[in-house]
Amino acid sequence: MDGHPFHRTTDDELRREAQAWLLRLTSGHATVADAQAFRQWCARSPAHAQAFARTRMLWEDLARHAPNIRESSQLSRKQPSRDRGGPRMSRRAFIGGAVAATAAVLLARAPITAWLEADGADLRTAKGEQRRVEVARGVVVEMNTQTAIRLVPGGRGMTLLEGEATITTGQWLAQPFAVQAGNGRVLAAASSECNVRCMDRGVQVTCLEGSTELACGGLEATVKPSQQLGYDDQGPGVAVAVNPDVAMAWRRQLLIYDDEPLSAVIDDINRYRPGKIILTNRELAARKVHARFSLDQMADIATLIHDAYGADITTLPGGVILLG
Template sequence: MSSRSSVQGHASALHREARDWLLVLTSGRATTNDAAGFKQWCAQSTAHAQAFAETRLLWENLGTAGRQLREREPAVARHGRMTRRAFLGGAVAASAALLVARSPLHMWPSLPDVMADYRTATGEQRQIEVSPGVVVEMNTQTAMNVRRSEGRAVGIELLTGEIQLQVSDGYAGAFEVKALQGGIHAASGALCNVRCLDGRVQVTGLDGNIRVAYQGRSESLGRAQQAGYGSDGLSPVAPADTDEAIAWRRRVLVFDDRPLSEVIAEINRYRPGKIILTNDQLASRKVHAQVSLNQLGDVASLIHQAFGASVRSLPGGIVLVS
């Protein structure tokens, strides 16, 4: 084997090991022994630490790369033949999508998400006017498709994530959001927040008339009311804390008497890498806090100060809290 081949083989082995460590640390079952072992592995050389950082960035950026290639490179040339550049771009995107589709731990987007009409990356927020009079604000890690009829956008399919939907006064008919086999019907003048995560949909009414339908049942929402659906069916209408529901629009996260485990899970949606909580007793501690999305780099030290937790920062944006 040549010297160059030996170097390449060593690098490939390091990246395979880095991938294995990434899966361990993001499994939700990491222990302090795992953390110590990983720290020792990284300390072997700068190449080890670099391999892990590159692996983590690759998983995070694959979905974005695939989407950008698909948007920039039309598959068909003017004469109906695929160009060489488009073919190569499509091949790269397809390779990325293959890995994306196999994510067992949600460290990168799924295949439907990466192929969505619109998608936001980690920490990204985006405004889309899907139709005259209909504006959708997309939060972090959100994917959606636009549903059309006779060339006109009549609704969207929310694949994952969170949106704020605004339908202007005078809009003809109702605009529909499909999510997890259910539907949200927003009338003219309606404003609502829709969250679709972990197999559950939650809808918060902010203004106007909104109807939530699921499995043959429906509930009507007004201002400051919410309802949701999932494996337990459609929940009844309940009062909603609208400030907490739409705080993300002000780039703030509001937590009112929430377990630390839920707080960390929410924060992880907005920052690269992952905060991993390994202490079950600490996970149940209740949190009252407001966190700016512009200061998420300090969140680990805030947890340490508030709870006296042990915090270990590792390469690739991984933070262990115990």
């Protein structure tokens, strides 16, 4: 993969080289020499390491939605040069090394990328952090982990850029407090309490007390206490009954899961703990989970899952843990 010493590698070339390395490390034929060459390639420049990180992230996203992506991948078949006579590394060990290298890049870039969508936020919480703020007279907001909020001047409302927040309003509030989230608008009336969760898959609005109105895609809906309604680019769904004690358990430093696939549980847990847990077993990922975790247990979560389901644990640098 070496070019002319005065040749400046283009983004397309870096992407092709990163794809070739990814194919090599998932081939099952990686050697110790490959591992050394891979580390040297990543160390050439931040652009090299970032190119591989982006390729790895794309591969993981595709794999999440297509279980056979590793076999049907259309990535370039170009392979990096290697010493075939060197000692072989196990596929698992080499993938682990690649994940660790990628994690280091992602962690280094976290301050820049974590709030890419949250540019211009007035209030933020980091991973695992929770915060309570009076954003206007008579309006208190409790922010969950990894949440970003932009305030409307004059205390008239806010935009939930990312994350989750509970809005509590006082009885003297003159007009509803407006919360913009995604392509919808939530109105919290006086003496009310509602929770708004804005994630990649859409927005969920949970009414805890009082009146909560929602406007989305030209449609309006009322969310009553102990009801939850989701919406996305296609518009609002149907309000369903929820248990507020379960839905809002995070306010009590708890995470409660009721008959949810372990993959979804891990996605949620990753929002609270440093590093990342990666499931490598599809059957394990599909297992339904009934569990209650304290936020104080986040450091031991992999061990707890191992004890409950017999999952194998591989611990890597950067807080990355493979469960399979």
